[in-house]
Amino acid sequence: MxxxxxxxxxxxxxCAVRDISLELEDGxxxxxxxxxxxKTTxxxxxxxLLYPTEGTITYDGIEIQKMGENYRDLIGYLPQQFGYYKNQSPVQYLNYLAALKAVPKEGLKEKIKALLELVGLSENADKKMKKFSGGMIQRVGIAQALLxxxxxLILDEPTAGLDPKERARFRNLISSLSRDRIVILSTHIVSDIESIANQVIMIKDKKLYRKDTVANICSELDGEIFECAVPEKEFPLFEKQYLVLGxxxxHGYLKVRYYDPDGSFARAGKLKEEWKPVLCAANLEDVFLVSYGDEKTEVIL
Ligand SMILES: Nc1ncnc2c1ncn2[C@@H]1O[C@H](COP(=O)(O)OP(=O)(O)OP(=O)(O)O)[C@@H](O)[C@H]1O
Ligand SMILES: [Mg+2]
Structure with missing residues (x-):
């Protein structure tokens, strides 16, 4: 743990991070x-790579700084920005990193082959990476983290710059890797994790804000998320009163998804009844938008 x-x-x-306590098991x-x-901090x-100003991090009860190389042997890390040589092929790159990480030479060739198969790059194993798409590069990044x-396994914004198809592929891969290890995946894109995370960790105001399952986190907004049909000309006024989530x-109206914590609009008078407010089940994106208000967000549907 x-x-x-x-x-x-x-x-x-x-202060970038304040008083965060977390317990992480496989998943x-x-x-x-x-x-x-x-997140990156x-x-x-x-x-x-950084030492906390305060607090301690332990793995199975031992402080990680004291474990030294033994701890680093347990870690696979895909940094938010990772460097590679464009003229190398994945096989050359992985061999190079294996040497840096002192991965035993015995069986290395087979291991690299298996990893490239796992990340779906077997056919491109010997091609120069300068011809790769963003998704292919990220998959090389995952392979190196698994050496x-x-x-x-720690992945810092691994889906940045990927198209939806590549992201879906990536999600499946990461999900399969989390069966027998701790996987931490940082992102500001809800759909990256909504369907695969065992737990979601949210940070707000530099502190731990939530650590729970998607279902539990979403249930906090039960009864508070609605959709209604607002005439376009009324929308600016609507937007001033309610947090619009989408x-x-x-058909000449705006179908608006919004946050109404006390359901006041749903209970309101005749004109508004015409707009037919309907209660909706909250999703993680609603939680994100409600939690972070007008902080900078990236919503990718
Ligand atoms: N080396 C540094 N020196 C000073 N401030 C820093 C340093 N690194 C990060 N920060 C600040 O600490 C805060 C947290 O940064 P961090 O990179 O951890 O955020 P993040 O959640 O990873 O963001 P992003 O989604 O953009 O990657 C930011 O305000 C950032 O400007
Ligand atoms: Mg970051």
Whole structure:
């Protein structure tokens, strides 16, 4: 078990992460928070690239800093920005990283072959990476993170820049990897994790805001999410009163999804009844938008 106890990180006088405690066991954790919330900072502390200003991180009860190489042997890490040589092929690149990581040479060739098969790159194993799409590069990144068969796999925004098809493929791969290890995947894109995360970790105001299953997190908004049909000219006024979570054109109206914590609009008078407010089940995207209000968000449907 990986345990973070009262972790804070300051960059000089600036506090990026404050008093975060977490217990992580095998499974997939989606770390969901807007840009600048502290995801990378937290991840860098977990992979020992940064040292917490306060607090301790332990793995099976031992402080990770004290475990040194033994801890790094347990970790696979795909950084938010990872460097590679464009003229290398995946096979050359993985061999190079295996040497850096001191992965035993015995069986390495077979291991690299199996990893490239796992990430669906067998056919491109010997092609130069300069011809690869963003998704293919990210899959090489996953393969390198798995070279040492890590017990803790950490992926910092692995789907950035991928198209929806590549993301779907990526989700399936990551989900299959989380069966017998801790996988932490940071993202600010809800759909990356909604269907695959065992638990979602949300950070807000530099602190831990939620750590729970998608279902439990969404149930907090039960009875508070509605859809209705608003005439276009009324929309600016509507938008001033309610937090709008989404809107689309439909037969001269705007079909609006909105947050109404006390259901006041649903109970309102005649004119508004014509707009037919309908109660909806909350999804993780609603939670994200309600939780982070007008913080910068990226909503990809
Ligand atoms: N080396 C640093 N020195 C000073 N401030 C930093 C440093 N690294 C990060 N920060 C600040 O700490 C905060 C958290 O940054 P961090 O990179 O952890 O966020 P993030 O959630 O990973 O964001 P993103 O989604 O953009 O990757 C930000 O306000 C950032 O500007
Ligand atoms: Mg980041």
């Amino acid at each position: 990986l345990q973070l106890s009262h972790i804070s990180k300051n960059y000089g006088k600036f 997939l954790y989606g770390m969901l928070a807007p840009n600048g919330a502290g 937290l991840i860098k502390m977990i992979v020992t 040492n068969d890590p017990k803790i 809107a689309r054109q439909e």
